[in-house]
Amino acid sequence: MTVNLIPRRPLWAIRGSLDRRIHWLIACCGLLLVLLAWWLASTGGAVDPVFLPTPPLVLNSAWEWLHDGDLLGDIAISVYRVVAGFLLSAVLALPLGVLVGTYAPVKALFEPLTDFIRYMPAAAFIPLVMLWVGIDEGAKIAIIFIGTFFQMLLMIAEDVRRVPMEQIEAAQTMGADRDEIVMRVIMPSAKPAILDTLRVTMGWAWTYLVVAELVAANSGLGFAVLKAQRFLQTDKIFAGIILIGLFGLATDQCFRWAHRRSFPWLYRR
Amino acid sequence: MTSPIIQIRQLQKRFAANGADIVALQDADLDIAPGEFVTLVGASGCGKSTLLRIVGGLEPASGGSVSVDGVPIAGPGIDRAMVFQHYSLYPWLTVTENITFCRQLKVHRDVSTLSDVESAEGRADALVRLMGLSHVADAYPNQLSGGMQQRVAIARALMARPRILLMDEPFGALDAQTREVMHDLILHVSILEKTTVLFVTHDVEEAIYLAHRVVLMAPRPGHIAAVHTVPLQDHRDQDMKQTPGFIALKKQILAGIRETSGMQTNYELLERLGQNPAP
Ligand SMILES: Nc1ncnc2c1ncn2[C@@H]1O[C@H](COP(=O)(O)OP(=O)(O)O)[C@@H](O)[C@H]1O
Ligand SMILES: [Mg+2]
Secondary structure, three states: OOOOOOOOOOOOOOOOOOOHHHHHHHHHHHHHHHHHHHHHHHHOOOOOOOOOOOHHHHHHHHHHHHHOOOHHHHHHHHHHHHHHHHHHHHHHHHHHHHHHHHOHHHHHHHHHHHHHHOOOOHHHHHHHHHHHOOOOHHHHHHHHHHHHHHHHHHHHHHHHHOOOHHHHHHHHHOOOOHHHHHHHHHHHHHHHHHHHHHHHHHHHHHHOHHHHOOOOOOOOHHHHHHHHHHOOOHHHHHHHHHHHHHHHHHHHHHHHHHHHHHOHHHOOO | OOOOOEEEEEEEEEEEEOOEEEEEEEEEEEEEOOOOEEEEEEOOOOOHHHHHHHHOOOOOOOEEEEEEOOEEOOOOOOOEEEEOOOOOOOOOOOHHHHHOHHHHOHHHHOOOOHHHHHHHHHHHHHHHHHOOOHHHOOOOHHHOOHHHHHHHHHHHHHOOOOOEEEEEOOOOOOOHHHHHHHHHHHHHHHHHHOOEEEEEOOOHHHHHHHOOEEEEEEOOOOEEEEEEEOOOOOOOOHHHHHOHHHHHHHHHHHHHHHHHHOOOOOHHHHHHHHHOOOO
């Protein structure tokens, strides 16, 4: 007979935590539950497959897309657009966010403006972007940029502001000058939070893909979804949306992995 | 008295907060001798931290002056190190890297010769051992207890051989036993290093046990109300807390704080409430 010497953690403790195994078990249940509900609803015959295709239909449509269409090409171009738009945002938002979070004049100059612009719907910029940037790749990247940059800037500024004043003042009393405080204290201290911000905004970049590919696209996952909509190919719409979700999830996991690798001190006890 | 290392003259500090003008410090005068250990006590909000931060150069004065060795201070300097209550360690650096942080800075790098580097390494090692941190030298701060973290903070502050150590309630978050250990440690270190210490606390017993002189401050507006010389020899031990001199001084200072804090208990009201319990 085996005796479990480690007491079970209570499941319903407030702010409790779960064993890894139980956590994943419950997470899989959640996924399966949705899948099951979908399957039952779509195969019952009560709903027209045009409105709700069955899971096999969706899988089949993805398969056809891979064989007869250009699924890999669509994935490649969409990944390119998302990554390019995101990187452009990050390259500009990083230094600017650090400055906004550190220096009051820069904050006064940019923060109210950014706060204002970030409430403007990215989709509404499409006509302007077409006018200014044209209708090629640059336009799609520009839409993703508009959708992510302003949020990213404000969030990075906030990450930087959350660096404890004590860390900064300790450096001052040790003789650090302004540049040293930014480079040796503020940056390394805010880095983990900034990487988290990048992870979250990367997710938003994926959600802007369909909007971006509204602009005169003829390839890409978002474009495929839009085209399928025109022909009422609900199964392909499902396949496209699920694929975008999966890619979003995959990039999210990559960021989490990078976080654990880059900041081991946060995960050590 | 030898010529003072810190001279505080007519020091004033005002804060403008939400339109109101707060006088945090009014006409503070204080001389501190080299190697002296001075503690600041007083009700909360009486300007202890403000005084310490002005000496540290982290806050500009609104009037009056603070001089170190006769030179008026203008901003922070490596002659005055500061130890905070918490959040000041760098969690991305190991204990040793935290302690040697100042070596990465230009002010210390520019003047480095080979022997400087060597002596710095020796000093870092010595501080690690002195502070009892040898077994955690490669750990990260968040793996350490609060007491160990403060040891690291003190070692880091001492690394650049500051002449003055400024401490703002450094043991305020520690439990009583850990605090006693830290008291003897900081006394030992300050004597060994001949460091002048200005130490803020709200714990009167701590203030007396550590100090040559206890400065009592009072609020509204923040000012120095009294300066008490501690009638104990330089070498302290915990038993001294039971001596009549210690107890008398503690009573006197506590009474002084109570008098100035403006938080009197209404005994009459308490008594009446006791006689007529709420229905
Ligand atoms: N940055 C600030 N802005 C406005 N008021 C402040 C600031 N810092 C301190 N004060 C005020 O100055 C007074 C003294 O504060 P402080 O020196 O922190 O007191 P203590 O450390 O003795 O508790 C308090 O009334 C406090 O509210
Ligand atoms: Mg204080």
